[in-house]
Amino acid sequence: RDMATYAPLDIPASGALPFTDYTRWRLRLSPNGDHTWHYLRTDDEVAAWPQSTYDKYWLGQDVGLPDLPPPTNALEAARNGYRFFQKLQTERGHWAGEYGGPMFLIPGLVIGSYVCGIGFKTEERLEMIRYLFNHANKDGGWGIHIEGPSTVFGTALNYCAARILGLKADHPVAVKARGCLHKLGGAVGVPSWGKFWLSILNVYDWEGNHPIPSELWLLPDWVPIHPHRWWIHTRNVYIPMGYLYGVRFKMEENDVVLSLREELYTTNYYSIDWPAQRSNVAAVDLYTPHSTVLEGLYTLLGAYESCALPPLRRAAIRRCYELVVLEDENTDCQDLGPVNKMMNQIVRVHAEGRESAAAKAHFARRHDFMWMGAEGMMMCGTNGSQLWDIAFVGQALIETGLGAEEEFRESAVKALEWLDNCQIRENPKHYHTAYRHQTKGAWPFSTKTQGYTVSDCTGEGLKAVLYLQEHVKGAPKLISERRLCDAVDVLLSLQNTEGGFASYELIRAPLWMEWLNPAEVFGNIMTEFNYPECTTSVITALAIFRKHYPHYRVADIQRTMTRAVDYLHKAQRPEGGWFGSWGICFTYATQFALESLSLVGETYETSAASRRACDFLISKQRADGGWGESYKACESIEWVEHQDTQVVQTCWATMALMYAKYPHPEPIERAVKLVMSRQRPDGSWPQEAIEGVFNKNVAISYPNFKFEFTIWMLGRAHRYLEELRTRK
Numbered sequence: 001r002d003m004a005t006y007a008p009l010d011i012p013a014s015g016a017l018p019f020t021d022y023t024r025w026r027l028r029l030s031p032n033g034d035h036t037w038h039y040l041r042t043d044d045e046v047a048a049w050p051q052s053t054y055d056k057y058w059l060g061q062d063v064g065l066p067d068l069p070p071p072t073n074a075l076e077a078a079r080n081g082y083r084f085f086q087k088l089q090t091e092r093g094h095w096a097g098e099y100g101g102p103m104f105l106i107p108g109l110v111i112g113s114y115v116c117g118i119g120f121k122t123e124e125r126l127e128m129i130r131y132l133f134n135h136a137n138k139d140g141g142w143g144i145h146i147e148g149p150s151t152v153f154g155t156a157l158n159y160c161a162a163r164i165l166g167l168k169a170d171h172p173v174a175v176k177a178r179g180c181l182h183k184l185g186g187a188v189g190v191p192s193w194g195k196f197w198l199s200i201l202n203v204y205d206w207e208g209n210h211p212i213p214s215e216l217w218l219l220p221d222w223v224p225i226h227p228h229r230w231w232i233h234t235r236n237v238y239i240p241m242g243y244l245y246g247v248r249f250k251m252e253e254n255d256v257v258l259s260l261r262e263e264l265y266t267t268n269y270y271s272i273d274w275p276a277q278r279s280n281v282a283a284v285d286l287y288t289p290h291s292t293v294l295e296g297l298y299t300l301l302g303a304y305e306s307c308a309l310p311p312l313r314r315a316a317i318r319r320c321y322e323l324v325v326l327e328d329e330n331t332d333c334q335d336l337g338p339v340n341k342m343m344n345q346i347v348r349v350h351a352e353g354r355e356s357a358a359a360k361a362h363f364a365r366r367h368d369f370m371w372m373g374a375e376g377m378m379m380c381g382t383n384g385s386q387l388w389d390i391a392f393v394g395q396a397l398i399e400t401g402l403g404a405e406e407e408f409r410e411s412a413v414k415a416l417e418w419l420d421n422c423q424i425r426e427n428p429k430h431y432h433t434a435y436r437h438q439t440k441g442a443w444p445f446s447t448k449t450q451g452y453t454v455s456d457c458t459g460e461g462l463k464a465v466l467y468l469q470e471h472v473k474g475a476p477k478l479i480s481e482r483r484l485c486d487a488v489d490v491l492l493s494l495q496n497t498e499g500g501f502a503s504y505e506l507i508r509a510p511l512w513m514e515w516l517n518p519a520e521v522f523g524n525i526m527t528e529f530n531y532p533e534c535t536t537s538v539i540t541a542l543a544i545f546r547k548h549y550p551h552y553r554v555a556d557i558q559r560t561m562t563r564a565v566d567y568l569h570k571a572q573r574p575e576g577g578w579f580g581s582w583g584i585c586f587t588y589a590t591q592f593a594l595e596s597l598s599l600v601g602e603t604y605e606t607s608a609a610s611r612r613a614c615d616f617l618i619s620k621q622r623a624d625g626g627w628g629e630s631y632k633a634c635e636s637i638e639w640v641e642h643q644d645t646q647v648v649q650t651c652w653a654t655m656a657l658m659y660a661k662y663p664h665p666e667p668i669e670r671a672v673k674l675v676m677s678r679q680r681p682d683g684s685w686p687q688e689a690i691e692g693v694f695n696k697n698v699a700i701s702y703p704n705f706k707f708e709f710t711i712w713m714l715g716r717a718h719r720y721l722e723e724l725r726t727r728k
C-alpha cells in the first residue's frame with residue numbers, strides 16, 4: 001500500500017502557504033484531447049518545457065498579453081476578444097479549461113484512491129487542500145457546489161477528503177468545518193450518496209444505508225423499470241454501488257478512520273442506531289425527499305436484505321462486475337463520469353487486486369479529471385468540456401465573420417482539425433451488451449476516449465464542422481459527406497415519441513420512475529427527459545445540414561424537425577420562456593428555443609410564441625442593459641434575479657432576441673454596451689458567477705462561455721444592428 005503519501009501535512013494556521021510553485025505546473029495534451037496537469041520538480045525540466053499562455057491563464061498567473069486598441073464598435077470588441085481567446089487555444093486545436101463547480105467530486109477521488117491504497121503527489125494533495133480552503137463558506141462548511149450554502153453532504157465528505165489528504169484535525173480550517181458539520185447535526189444526516197462514500201471509508205455503518213439491490217440487474221430487459229432504462233449517469237453509478245454494497249466493501253480500520261469516527265458525529269459513533277439513519281437526511285440537503293412509494297419499497301427491500309439468497313446475491317454481484325468491466329473497456333477506464341469512474345476503480349481493485357492492469361489503468365485515468373486551477377486542484381464534472389467549447393467557438397467565428405479574416409484563419413482550421421479527430425467513428429466495442437446507444441458518427445461532450453454520444457454535442461459539433469468547412473477560405477474538407485451523414489443518422493435515431501430530444505439516449509422508462517429517485521440531492525435523474533436545449537441543437541444542425549446536402553433522408557429530416565418544433569411549442573412556459581436544465585436558466589434555454597423557431601420561420605413578427613418569449617426577456621432586462629439570473633432559478637423553476645448583472649446571460653438573452661429578429665434596436669444596443677463595458681483592455685472578460693447546472697440542484701462552471709458567447713453575440717449584434725438601421 002502506498003499510504004506513506006498520505007502523511008499529515010504542516011499547513012500554517014493562517015492557511016497562507018506558498019502551497020506549490022505555480023511556475024512549475026504544466027498541462028499535457030494527448031492527441032485525443034485528454035489533458036493532465038504535471039508538476040515539474042527539477043529546474044532542468046522547467047527549462048526544457050516552458051510554461052504556455054494557457055498554462056498561465058488557468059493558473060491565474062499574469063499572461064502578459066498586450067492591451068489592444070480600444071474598440072469603437074461591437075465587432076471590434078469581438079475581434080479583440082478573439083485575439084485574446086486565440087492565445088488560449090492549444091497546439092492540438094481545442095481550448096482546454098477547468099470544469100469545476102460540484103463539491104462532491106474531490107471526496108470520491110480522495111476516498112476512492114485512499115481505500116485502493118493509491119496515493120497522490122504531495123503537490124496534488126496541497127493543491128486539493130488549497131481548493132477546499134478557497135471554497136469553504138464563511139461558516140466553515142461546504143455546499144453541494146461552489147456557490148451553494150453549506151450542507152451535510154458537502155461538509156462531511158470534503159472534511160473527510162481534507163483529513164485524508166493530510167490536514168490535521170486541529171487546524172483552524174478543520175476545526176471550523178467540524179463546528180459547521182456539528183451544527184448541521186453531524187454526519188448521520190448525510191444524504192444517501194454520502195452515506196455510501198462514508199461507508200466505503202468505514203466511518204459510517206453499512207446498516208445505515210438503504211439497500212442498493214444489485215439483483216435488479218437480473219431482471220429481464222423488458223421490465224419497464226429495469227435499470228438499463230434509467231438515465232445513463234444514474235444507472236452507471238448504481239452498478240458499482242450495487243457491487244460495493246453487495247460485498248459491503250470497507251476500508252480497514254486505521255488511525256485516520258478511527259479518528260474520523262470521532263470527528264464527524266455529535267454523539268458516540270459506537271452507540272448510533274444505524275438502521276434509524278437510513279432515511280435521515282438533513283433538511284439543508286434535501287432537494288428530492290423520498291416518495292411514499294420509495295419508502296414502501298425500502299421496507300420491502302430491507303426485509304429481503306435480511307434473507308437475501310446467497311447464490312442470487314452472488315449472481316447479481318457478478319453481473320454488476322461484468323457491467324463495470326464492459327464500461328471500463330468501452331472507455332479505457334475513463335468512464336462516463338467522475339463518480340462512476342472512482343467507484344469502478346474500487347470494484348476493479350476489489351475483484352482483481354491493485355497490481356492488476358485494470359487497477360493501474362484506473363489509477364492513471366484519475367488525472368484526466370484533476371484540474372489545476374487558480375484556486376487549487378479540483379476534480380472536474382467530466383474530463384473537460386472540449387467538444388462543447390470548440391463547437392461554440394467554431395460557430396461564433398463564422399457567424400461573426402471573424403473566421404473569414406486572415407488573422408484567425410489558422411486558428412479556425414486548427415479547430416476544424418480537432419473536430420475531425422474528435423468525431424466517434426465506430427459503435428462501442430461492447431454495444432448492445434452494455435446497453436449503449438449507437439455512437440458511430442456522434443460527437444461526445446469532451447473527448448473521443450470518453451466516447452459517449454450526446455444529442456446536442458453531436459448537433460453543435462456537426463454545425464461547427466459545416467460552418468468551418470464551408471465558410472473558412474481554403475479550409476480542407478476533412479470530414480467527408482459520409483461522415484456528416486453518419487452524424488445525421490445519430491441525430492435522427494434520438495427523437496423521442498413526444499418529438500423532443502434527451503441527452504444521451506432515448507427515454508427508455510416511464511417518467512414516473514422519478515418517484516423512485518433515491519438520491520435526495522438531485523432532481524430528474526431516474527430517466528432521460530426531453531430538453532429544449534438538446535432538441536434545438538438537433539433541429540438547427542439538421543436545418544443547416546440540409547442546406548448543404550439537400551438530398552439525404554429528406555423526408556426523415558423534415559418529419560423530425562416538424563415534430564421537434566411541436567415539442568418546443570409545448571415546452572414553452574406560460575410566462576414566455578423555456579426552462580434550462582443544463583445552463584442557468586431561462587436565458588439559456590430561451591436562446592436555444594428561439595434559434596430553433598427562427599429556423600422554421602417563426603420570429604417576432606410572424607409567431608405569437610416568439611413574440612411572447614421576446615417580451616418575457618425584455619421584461620427581465622435590467623437598468624444597466626444586462627440580464628442576471630441566479631442558479632436558484634434552476635432549483636425553483638422560476639425566474640430568480642442574480643444580485644449582479646451577468647455578461648454570459650446578457651449574451652444569451654441578446655442572442656435570443658436576434659434569433660427572433662426582434663425589431664427594436666435599443667435593448668440590443670444597451671446589452672452590447674454592457675458587455676463591452678466589462679471587457680478588459682487585453683480583450684478578455686473577467687470570470688463572473690457560475691454558468692451551468694445539472695440535475696436541478698448542482699451548478700457547474702463553463703469558464704470559456706465568457707469568451708464564446710461574448711464574441712459571438714457582439715459580432716452578430718454588430719451586423720444585426722446595421723441591418724436594422726438600413727431597413728429603416
Ligand code: LAN
Binds near residue numbers: 233337338340
Ligand atoms: C453534463 C455536461 C454537458 C451536458 C450538456 C451537453 C450541456 C447537456 O445539454 C446534455 C447533458 C450533459 C452532457 C451533461 C450531463 C450530466 C453531466 C455529465 C454534466 C452536467 C457534467 C457533469 C454531469 C455528471 C452527471 C456529473 C457527475 C454526477 C453525478 C450525479 C453522477
